[in-house]
Amino acid sequence: MSATAAPSPVRPTLSELFRAFAVVSVSGFGGALPWARRKIVEQKHWMTAEEFNEAFALSQFLPGPNVVNFSVVFGSRFGGAPGAAVALAGLMGPPLVIVTVLAVLYARFGDLEILSRVLAGITAAAVGLLIAVVAKMAAPMFRKRWDWAPLVAIAAFIGVAIMQWPLPLVFVALAPVSVALAWVTR
Amino acid sequence: MNDNPLVSLFGYFALLSLFAVGGANAAIPEMHRIAVEVMHWMTDRQFADSFAIAQVSPGPNIIIVTLIGYHVAGLPGAAVATTAMCGPTCIVAFLVARIWDRFKEARWRIAIQAGLVPVSLGLIAASAFVLARSADHNIYAAIITAVTALVGFATRINPLWIFAVGGLLGLTGLL
Numbered sequence: 001m002s003a004t005a006a007p008s009p010v011r012p013t014l015s016e017l018f019r020a021f022a023v024v025s026v027s028g029f030g031g032a033l034p035w036a037r038r039k040i041v042e043q044k045h046w047m048t049a050e051e052f053n054e055a056f057a058l059s060q061f062l063p064g065p066n067v068v069n070f071s072v073v074f075g076s077r078f079g080g081a082p083g084a085a086v087a088l089a090g091l092m093g094p095p096l097v098i099v100t101v102l103a104v105l106y107a108r109f110g111d112l113e114i115l116s117r118v119l120a121g122i123t124a125a126a127v128g129l130l131i132a133v134v135a136k137m138a139a140p141m142f143r144k145r146w147d148w149a150p151l152v153a154i155a156a157f158i159g160v161a162i163m164q165w166p167l168p169l170v171f172v173a174l175a176p177v178s179v180a181l182a183w184v185t186r
Numbered sequence: 187m188n189d190n191p192l193v194s195l196f197g198y199f200a201l202l203s204l205f206a207v208g209g210a211n212a213a214i215p216e217m218h219r220i221a222v223e224v225m226h227w228m229t230d231r232q233f234a235d236s237f238a239i240a241q242v243s244p245g246p247n248i249i250i251v252t253l254i255g256y257h258v259a260g261l262p263g264a265a266v267a268t269t270a271m272c273g274p275t276c277i278v279a280f281l282v283a284r285i286w287d288r289f290k291e292a293r294w295r296i297a298i299q300a301g302l303v304p305v306s307l308g309l310i311a312a313s314a315f316v317l318a319r320s321a322d323h324n325i326y327a328a329i330i331t332a333v334t335a336l337v338g339f340a341t342r343i344n345p346l347w348i349f350a351v352g353g354l355l356g357l358t359g360l361l
Contacts, residue, residue, distance in 0.1 A: 026244040058286050061299050064275025065209045065248040072279040084280050092272065095245025096252060100264060102239050103256035110235065114357065121330065121356020122238040122349050123321040128334025129348060130211060130314040135339050137307045149304040156308025160215045161315040164223070167216035171205045171305065179301030183293070186300065 021090030199270035208306025210248035214313035326360040
């Protein structure tokens with residue numbers, strides 16, 4: 001990153017970190033990222049937009065849930081290990097309490113006809129949103145005339161969805177090939 | 187694997203945590219394979235229900251592991267599954283964050299990231315496939331899925347509205 005924009009001078013305390021991520025987590029229906037950006041860049045000025053994008057690029061590079069990674073990356077930048085722990089606790093704490101209550105309710109009422117109907121409707125809709133995510137990701141990839149990337153995506157799909165092979169196996173077989181192709185073709 | 191469900195929960199989810207490129211949505215097929223097909227912890231419908239609950243809950247979607255863990259072994263199961271799914275990747279994130287500046291411009295780093303995008307795309311498509319198979323068992327559910335896919339692709343509407351409409355249509359008993 002170029003040094004054109006000065007780093008943001010405002011630094012959060014540990015309790016501010018916790019509260020910020022707690023607020024982000026409960027506001028973040030369907031993706032916490034826009035909320036995190038609003039809170040951190042626009043409201044609190046803890047990071048410039050470029051720093052935020054940089055930290056998020058790192059979170060995407062890592063395996064696992066992006067937002068969880070982001071809380072650790074962000075928290076550790078401002079408060080080392082305690083900062084990372086506090087940001088993670090803020091992000092996961094309130095949703096964990098809520099979802100545990102829902103788990104208890106589901107264990108008790110999951111067999112109710114009316115509940116399973118509602119959940120079936122939500123699942124059908126959520127699957128549609130997943131397909132939309134896939135289409136949005138795939139559009140730029142398939143727009144290129146001929147390329148290796150769609151073949152890798154199709155192979156991953158067939159391995160996991162059709163053949164039902166274990167994910168780690170498919171990953172270990174495909175990822176090195178895909179990375180090597182990315183290395184060679186750029 | 188071990189008879190103790192907590193040990194199995196921890197082992198499977200800790201491993202999955204390191205292979206879940208693309209986040210929670212990419213990990214769904216493997217969770218389904220383990221929880222429904224291999225370990226028989228839950229039925230197909232219970233898995234789909236857990237997915238739906240995680241979608242409408244606030245917070246990261248990865249929280250579905252908390253629901254699976256609770257279903258398998260109550261509160262200890264929920265705690266173990268969540269820790270296993272977040273722990274390894276958080277430790278990696280913490281360590282990599284300190285040396286990121288040294289290799290963020292490196293060609294191998296860019297190649298890894300570019301190479302993993304199509305893998306995660308295939309995995310997320312697999313998630314949609316696996317879930318559609320358990321959710322869309324009649325024409326009305328399939329129509330909801332198709333319409334939602336179009337709306338989700340063409341607009342930036344808040345997903346909560348889509349879930350609300352889906353839930354209401356489900357309530358009518360069509361599905």
